[in-house]
Amino acid sequence: xxxxxxxxxxxxxxxxxxxxxxxxxxxxxxxxxxxxxxxxxxxxxxxxxxxxxxxxxxxxxxxxxxxxxxxxxxxxxxxxxxxxxxxxxxxxxxxxxxxxxxxxxxxxxxxxxxxxxxxxxxxxxxxxxxxxxxxxxxxxxxxxxxxxxxxxxxxxxxxxxxxxxxxxxxxxxxxxxxxxxxxxxxxxxxxxxxxxxxxxxxxxxxxxxxxxxxxxxxxxxxxxxxxxxxxxxxxxxxxxxxxxxxxxxxxxxxxxxxxxxxxxxxxxxxxxxxxxxxxxxxxxxxxxxxxxxxxxxxxxxxxxxxxxxxxxxxxxxxxxxxxxxxxxxxxxxxxxxxxxxxxxxxxxxxxxxxxxxxxxxxxxxxxxxxxxxxxxxxxxxxxxxxxxxxxxxxxxxxxxxxxxxxxxxxxxxxxxxxxxxxxxxxxxxxxx
Numbered sequence: 001x002x003x004x005x006x007x008x009x010x011x012x013x014x015x016x017x018x019x020x021x022x023x024x025x026x027x028x029x030x031x032x033x034x035x036x037x038x039x040x041x042x043x044x045x046x047x048x049x050x051x052x053x054x055x056x057x058x059x060x061x062x063x064x065x066x067x068x069x070x071x072x073x074x075x076x077x078x079x080x081x082x083x084x085x086x087x088x089x090x091x092x093x094x095x096x097x098x099x100x101x102x103x104x105x106x107x108x109x110x111x112x113x114x115x116x117x118x119x120x121x122x123x124x125x126x127x128x129x130x131x132x133x134x135x136x137x138x139x140x141x142x143x144x145x146x147x148x149x150x151x152x153x154x155x156x157x158x159x160x161x162x163x164x165x166x167x168x169x170x171x172x173x174x175x176x177x178x179x180x181x182x183x184x185x186x187x188x189x190x191x192x193x194x195x196x197x198x199x200x201x202x203x204x205x206x207x208x209x210x211x212x213x214x215x216x217x218x219x220x221x222x223x224x225x226x227x228x229x230x231x232x233x234x235x236x237x238x239x240x241x242x243x244x245x246x247x248x249x250x251x252x253x254x255x256x257x258x259x260x261x262x263x264x265x266x267x268x269x270x271x272x273x274x275x276x277x278x279x280x281x282x283x284x285x286x287x288x289x290x291x292x293x294x295x296x297x298x299x300x301x302x303x304x305x306x307x308x309x310x311x312x313x314x315x316x317x318x319x320x321x322x323x324x325x326x327x328x329x330x331x332x333x334x335x336x337x338x339x340x341x342x343x344x345x346x347x348x349x350x351x352x353x354x355x356x357x358x359x360x361x362x363x364x365x366x367x368x369x370x371x372x373x374x375x376x377x378x379x380x381x382x383x384x385x386x387x388x389x390x391x392x393x394x395x396x397x398x399x400x401x402x403x404x405x406x407x408x409x410x411x412x413x414x415x416x417x418x419x420x421x422x423x424x425x426x427x428x429x430x431x432x
Contacts, residue, residue, distance in 0.1 A: 017136040017137060019194065020132065020136055020194075020195050020196075021133065021136070021137075021145060021148060021149065023191055023194050023195050024129050024132065024133065024149050024152075024195070025148065025149055025151055025152045025155070026152070026187065026191075027088060027092055027125065027129070027152070027187070027191055028125070028126070028129065028149060028150070028151075028152025028153070028156065029151075029152040029155045029156040029159065030092065030095075030096065030156060030180075030183070030184045030187060031092075031095065031122055031125050031126070031152060031156060032152055032153050032155075032156025032157050032160065033156040033157075033159045033160040033163075033180055033184075034095055034096065034099040034118055034122075034156075034160070034180060034181065034184060035064070035118065035122065035156070035160070036156065036157040036160040036161065036252065036253070037099070037160035037161075037163075037164040037176060037177065037180060038056075038059070038060050038102075038115070038253075039060070039157075039160070039161065039252065039253045039254070039255075039256050040160065040161045040164045040165045040168070040256050040267070040270065040271055040274075041164050041165075041168055041173040041176060041177075042056050042253075042256065042257055043256075043257060043260055043267065044168055044172070044173045044267070045111070045173055048173070049105075049107055049108065049111070051108055052386075052390055053257075053385075053386035053387070053389040053390045053393075053401075054383070054386050054387050054390050055108055055386075056386055057253075057382045057383040057384070057385065057386025057387060058112070058382075058383055058386075059108070059111060059112045059115050060115065060253055060378075060382040061378055061379045061380070061381065061382030061383040061386075062379040062383060063112045063113075063115050063116050063119070064115045064116065064118060064119040064378060065119060065374055065375055065378040065379035066116070066119065066375075066379065067116060067119045067120045067123060068118075068119030068120070068122050068123050068374060068378070069123070069370065069371045069374045069375040069378075069379075070123075070371065070375070071120060071123035071124075072123045072124075072126070072127055072367040072370050072371060072374075073221070073364065073367045073368060073371055074221075075087060075091075075123050075124045075127070075128075075367070076127035076128065076131075076363040076364045076366060076367030076368075077221050077224075077363070077364045077367070079124075079127060079128040079131060079363040079364075080131070080219070080360060080361065080362075080363045080364050083197050084128035084129075084131060084132055084197055084363065085128075085132075085191070085192055085195045085196065085197055086192065087124045087128050088124060088125055088128050088129065088191065088195075089188050089189070089191055089192040090124065091121050091122065091123065091124030091125040092121070092125060092184060092187065092188045092191060093121070093184075093185060093188045094117070094120060094121030094124075095117075095118045095119075095120075095121025095122045095125065095184065096121070096180075096181045096182070096183070096184025096185045096187075096188065097117075097121070097181060097185065098114050098115075098117030098118045098120070098121060098181070099114075099118055099177055099180060099181035099184065100177060100178045100180075100181025100182055100185075101114045101117065101177075101181070102114040102115065102118070102177040102181070103173075103174035103175065103176070103177035103178040103181070104174070105174075126366070126370060127363045127364070127366040127367040127370060128363055129149060130146065130149075130350060130354060130362065130363070130366040131362040131363040131366065132195075132197070132198070133145050133146055133149055134354050134359065134362055135198040135199065135359070136198055139432075140294065140298065141294070142294075142351050142354065143289075143290045143291075143293040143294040143297060143304075143347045143348055143351040144287075144290040144291060144294050144347065145290075146290065146346065146347050146350045146351055146354075147286045147287055147289060147290025147291075147293075147346060147347030148286075148287070148290070150286050150343070150346040150347065150350070151282075151283050151286060151287075153282060153286070153343060153346070154278050154279050154281070154282020154283050154286070154339075154343065155279060155282075155283070157252060157275075157278045157279075157282065158275040158276070158278040158279035158282070159275070160180070161256065161270075161271055161274050161275040161278060162271050162272065162275035163176070163179070163180065164176045164180070164271070165267050165268060165270060165271025165272075165275075166268060166271055167179055168267060169266075169267050169268045169271075219360055219361055219364075221364060223361075224357060224361045224364040224365060224368070225368070227356075227357050227358070227361065227365075228356055228357050228361070228365050228368060229368075231356055231425070231429040232421075232422075232425045232429070233305075233352070233356060233422050233425040233426050233429040234353070234356050234368075234369070234429070235372075236305075236418050236419070236421050236422035236425065237305065237349055237352060237353060237356075237369070237418075237419070237422045238353075238368075238369050238372035238373055239372060239376070239418050240305070240308075240309075240349075240415045240416075240418035240419040240422055241308075241345060241349050241369075241373045241377070241415070242372055242373045242374075242375075242376035242377045243376075243377075243411045243412070243414045243415035243418065244308070244312055244342065244345060244377075244411065244412060244415040245373055245374070245376070245377025245378065245381060246376065246377050246380050246381035246384065246408060246411040247342065247381065247408055247409060247411050247412055248342045248343065248377065248381070249377050249378050249381040249382060250380075250381030250382055250384055250385045250405075250408055251319070251342075251385070251405055251408070252278070253381070253382045253385070254382075254385045254386065254389070254401055254404070254405065255274060255405075256270050256274055257389075257401050258323070258401045258402060258405065259273060259274060261398045261399070261401055262398065262399055262401065262402050263326075263328070263331075273328070273332065276332070277332060277335045277336055277339055278339060280336060281335065281336040281337070281338075281339030281340040281343075282339055282340060282343050283340075284336075284340045285311070285339065285340025285341055285342065285343045285344045286340075286343050286344060286346055286347060288311075288340065288344050289307055289308060289311065289343070289344030289345060289346065289347045289348050290346075290347025290348065291347075292307045292344075292348070293307050293347055293348035293351060294347075297348070297351070300427070301352070301426040301427045301430050302423035302424065302426055302427065303348070303423075304348040304349065304351060304352040304423075304426060305348070305349070305352065305419040305420070305422040305423035305426060306419070306420070306423045307344065307345075307348045308344055308345030308348055308349055308415075308419055309415070309416045309419035309420055309423070311341040311342075311344040311345065312341065312342070312345070312412045312415050312416050312419075313412070313416050314337075314341050315337070315338040315341035315342050315412060316338075316409055316412045316413070318334060318337045318338035318341065319338045319405075319409055320406070320409070321334050322334035322335045322337075322338060323402060323405065323406075350366075350369075352426060352430075353365065353366060353369040354366065355430050355431050355432070356429055356430070356431060357431060358431055381408075384408055385401070385404045385405060385408055386404075388400075388403075388404035388407050388408070389401045389404040392404055
């Protein structure tokens with residue numbers, strides 16, 4: 001796992017960087033495909049294994065997020081020292097293998113442990129990618145590049161919903177897990193062959209200065225914490241994103257159940273309907289957020305927090321309108337808007353998080369940000385909506401998921417407040 005340093009891939013105008021970005025997007029697509037497939041398969045799993053909504057929320061939430069988030073920091077610390085591409089290859093292999101193992105589960109605990117394994121693998125799949133993108137793309141393109149990388153979220157979510165539902169309807173839910181897991185195992189060696197490690201911080205270095213022949217030693221975890229944790233903008237961005245993720249991850253996980261229970265769609269109809277919403281809404285929203293951040297961020301660093309805040313504020317009423325529209329075609333158009341606005345934060349906030357620490361600390365800084373965002377967003381979000389659905393079921397019956405989702409949308413308002421405060425601190429905490 002020896003890292004090879006080369007300046008060629010980071011040369012301005014190099015087309016290879018777009019090949020790398022495409023491979024990173026593909027890996028992230030499998031990341032979310034394997035993560036989100038449980039969302040569309042919940043109903044047949046629930047029926048066969050006799051699970052409650054709370055158990056399904058725990059399985060998709062804390063059992064996945066616990067090691068996914070906590071292991072992310074030491075793995076990212078390692079990625080600041082050794083080959084990031086090797087780490088991502090091993091991670092892709094692990095999470096794909098455990099996804100296939102989900103298809104062999106016989107009850108709650110065996111499936112929960114398999115999801116725990118998926119989280120262990122995916123812990124090494126994101127922070128190293130953020131660092132690689134920052135070393136392949138110049139500063140004025142990073143928000144768009146990170147937004148493009150984040151296309152893996154809607155593409156992977158849509159693929160998981162579509163193929164998971166179709167395979168489950170044609171065969172069963174177990175085969176859906178096995179098929180997508182095996183596909184990821186095929187991708188892993190191809191990824192390692194194509195993607196190479198660039199010079200760390202090569203595009204942030206003064207071009208008049210020579211490239212050092214020996215890279216500077218990577219800082220310790222304590223050194224990264226000393227730089228990052230005292231900055232108010234780090235905590236405000238992390239918890240602001242986390243509050244939005246409670247809704248983002250939670251609603252994305254439970255909307256298929258809402259469509260089946262409240263709109264009476266079949267598994268196949270839900271797969272086709274929601275995968276299209278996730279794909280088109282998500283991609284449009286991410287590109288909007290990254291483009292606006294690159295456009296206005298050069299004038300004011302505050303834009304990296306204010307653009308997502310405005311999007312969350314606009315998403316809130318859109319969700320209420322969408323969930324109260326009984327005409328499927330109209331609901332489809334209305335769901336596109338908040339789905340896109342919900343994901344517009346990724347480019348701007350990830351760019352800001354990358355610039356709260358020097359280039360040599362970016363993998364670890366990203367993992368610390370993701371620790372807060374995902375441990376709160378995934379673990380709480382998926383459990384919260386499932387728990388609320390079970391609590392509300394005696395009163396609302398099959399409509400309990402509708403009211404559970406209503407109860408969680410207030411997290412958007414908390415996110416907006418935190419991001420507005422973060423916008424006031426970004427300029428002084430920024431590291432070029």
